[in-house]
Amino acid sequence: MKSKLECIPCLLRQSLNAAKIVTDDPVVQENVLKSVMRELLEMPLSYTPPLIARTTYGIVSEITGCEDPYREIKATYNEVAMGMYPRLKEIVDESDDRLLTATKLAIAGNIIDFGADIRFNIEETINDTLTREFAINDYSEFVKSLVGSETILYLSDNAGEVVFDRVLLEEIRNCADVVYAVKKKPIINDAMTDDAIFCGIDSVAEIVTTADTPGTILERCDPEFVDLFRSADLIVSKGQGNYESLSEESGNIFFMLLVKCPVIADDLGIKMWDAVLKRK
Amino acid sequence: MKSKLECIPCLLRQSLNAAKIVTDDPVVQENVLKSVMRELLEMPLSYTPPLIARTTYGIVSEITGCEDPYREIKATYNEVAMGMYPRLKEIVDESDDRLLTATKLAIAGNIIDFGADIRFNIEETINDTLTREFAINDYSEFVKSLVGSETILYLSDNAGEVVFDRVLLEEIRNCADVVYAVKKKPIINDAMTDDAIFCGIDSVAEIVTTADTPGTILERCDPEFVDLFRSADLIVSKGQGNYESLSEESGNIFFMLLVKCPVIADDLGIKMWDAVLKRK
Numbered sequence: 001m002k003s004k005l006e007c008i009p010c011l012l013r014q015s016l017n018a019a020k021i022v023t024d025d026p027v028v029q030e031n032v033l034k035s036v037m038r039e040l041l042e043m044p045l046s047y048t049p050p051l052i053a054r055t056t057y058g059i060v061s062e063i064t065g066c067e068d069p070y071r072e073i074k075a076t077y078n079e080v081a082m083g084m085y086p087r088l089k090e091i092v093d094e095s096d097d098r099l100l101t102a103t104k105l106a107i108a109g110n111i112i113d114f115g116a117d118i119r120f121n122i123e124e125t126i127n128d129t130l131t132r133e134f135a136i137n138d139y140s141e142f143v144k145s146l147v148g149s150e151t152i153l154y155l156s157d158n159a160g161e162v163v164f165d166r167v168l169l170e171e172i173r174n175c176a177d178v179v180y181a182v183k184k185k186p187i188i189n190d191a192m193t194d195d196a197i198f199c200g201i202d203s204v205a206e207i208v209t210t211a212d213t214p215g216t217i218l219e220r221c222d223p224e225f226v227d228l229f230r231s232a233d234l235i236v237s238k239g240q241g242n243y244e245s246l247s248e249e250s251g252n253i254f255f256m257l258l259v260k261c262p263v264i265a266d267d268l269g270i271k272m273w274d275a276v277l278k279r280k
Numbered sequence: 281m282k283s284k285l286e287c288i289p290c291l292l293r294q295s296l297n298a299a300k301i302v303t304d305d306p307v308v309q310e311n312v313l314k315s316v317m318r319e320l321l322e323m324p325l326s327y328t329p330p331l332i333a334r335t336t337y338g339i340v341s342e343i344t345g346c347e348d349p350y351r352e353i354k355a356t357y358n359e360v361a362m363g364m365y366p367r368l369k370e371i372v373d374e375s376d377d378r379l380l381t382a383t384k385l386a387i388a389g390n391i392i393d394f395g396a397d398i399r400f401n402i403e404e405t406i407n408d409t410l411t412r413e414f415a416i417n418d419y420s421e422f423v424k425s426l427v428g429s430e431t432i433l434y435l436s437d438n439a440g441e442v443v444f445d446r447v448l449l450e451e452i453r454n455c456a457d458v459v460y461a462v463k464k465k466p467i468i469n470d471a472m473t474d475d476a477i478f479c480g481i482d483s484v485a486e487i488v489t490t491a492d493t494p495g496t497i498l499e500r501c502d503p504e505f506v507d508l509f510r511s512a513d514l515i516v517s518k519g520q521g522n523y524e525s526l527s528e529e530s531g532n533i534f535f536m537l538l539v540k541c542p543v544i545a546d547d548l549g550i551k552m553w554d555a556v557l558k559r560k
Binding site for chain 2: 010038
């Protein structure tokens with residue numbers, strides 16, 4: 001998905017948010033903001049939003065001297081989500097359709113997003129996602145595809161959300177070998193290897209790393225990862241960043257996300273806050 | 281109130297919104313966005329947000345060739361609000377305290393704001409504002425001040441909202457001479473003389489004009505208006521723009537607004553969506 005003009009003020013706001021997490025110094029904050037503005041003035045909109053975001057968040061890190069502004073926030077949400085894990089399992093255990101419920105929970109977990117311009121409530125989102133229909137619903141294709149798959153590549157999105165992914169992985173790991181992909185370097189609140197291990201993913205899937213961008217930009221991933229991507233029977237792609245970077249890639253991809261941005265809502269032809277399970 | 285760094289991405293988003301109302305041409309939209317970015321890179325944050333907004337909206341008009349992007353939106357909301365007028369009057373008639381109810385309705389009408397980054401529902405806002413306490417509540421001082429005043433200057437904010445102002449004006453016009461101030465030139469969806477007349481203000485107050493900025497920047501108003509401002513016994517200041525431009529001015533000013541921006545919430549020490557009746 002190409003960037004839209006709306007992405008520019010949004011990425012600028014995100015850069016300022018990240019800078020303010022790192023420092024209270026208004027001079028540094030202003031330096032970040034204006035450096036990002038100068039960069040955005042030159043940035044081609046043909047780039048995907050995650051590719052531009054890599055540059056803008058890179059500027060934040062360079063100027064503030066902090067490689068991982070969201071480190072504490074990620075740790076907090078890992079703990080919050082781990083605290084919810086027993087209840088998430090209960091919800092699955094008590095449901096009529098374990099796989100559907102676990103899929104909905106994995107999508108609900110996508111609310112834990114510090115790039116999007118939102119304030120969120122995890123409990124409300126869970127209830128909401130469990131009781132609503134998907135706005136785009138390729139669930140039956142997902143089930144069919146799952147049955148025939150030997151290798152599944154699961155592209156994670158955010159820290160904390162990983163626990164919700166684990167609940168889904170625990171339902172599908174008997175069907176196939178699952179590889180869980182996290183970011184190689186810090187970017188916004190995206191999950192990394194430590195987050196995956198903290199949330200117990202290592203007990204249900206192999207963990208691999210992608211790159212240093214939000215989403216999954218194949219040109220920035222190691223060749224081993226690209227091989228994995230090309231050979232996987234089924235790919236679960238979580239979140240907006242992965243949708244933005246993979247919406248034009250080929251593969252048996254199932255996008256699972258909550259829509260938290262009007263540009264993506266428009267691209268998908270649905271509304272803000274809709275839950276999506278869309279086959280590529 | 282000085283501008284904050286957060287105002288920069290917000291003003292950029294506002295410029296793009298305004299450009300998109302005028303034209304579907306992505307080249308023109310991008311030209312607006314980037315021209316505004318270049319301007320914002322040089323703009324001192326010591327300026328108030330309305331002063332910066334005058335420049336950024338000026339760029340939108342210059343590049344799109346449209347002096348009044350919100351013309352149709354203003355007309356629509358004038359009609360919507362006029363349609364609500366009989367019900368607003370009923371609410372006042374049926375209330376235990378006519379002045380308090382009319383004051384709350386005038387503040388509720390401040391939701392009709394196309395500068396702020398919000399989606400709004402007028403009906404919900406009315407119910408909400410009628411049933412909640414003001415977050416800052418100088419209502420009893422307002423009542424006392426009203427009783428002793430011979431001249432009242434009422435600084436309007438948005439088209440449509442004017443009808444809600446009229447409901448309040450009809451409660452206070454017997455206490456004093458009321459002058460209702462609107463913008464001299466189009467700026468966002470701010471009310472102008474035509475809007476005031478359409479909404480029936482000419483039957484309850486004299487209508488005067490301020491300047492070509494959101495809010496009321498005295499240095500940009502005619503000397504006659506400044507005299508009026510300096511001599512008024514009581515000034516009602518509606519909305520965020522007026523607060524931003526007058527929070528450091530002297531005068532017997534009562535700010536009435538709904539908080540729709542985190543920078544103003546922070547400046548006032550209250551929360552987003554709070555209703556405010558604050559004496560300067």
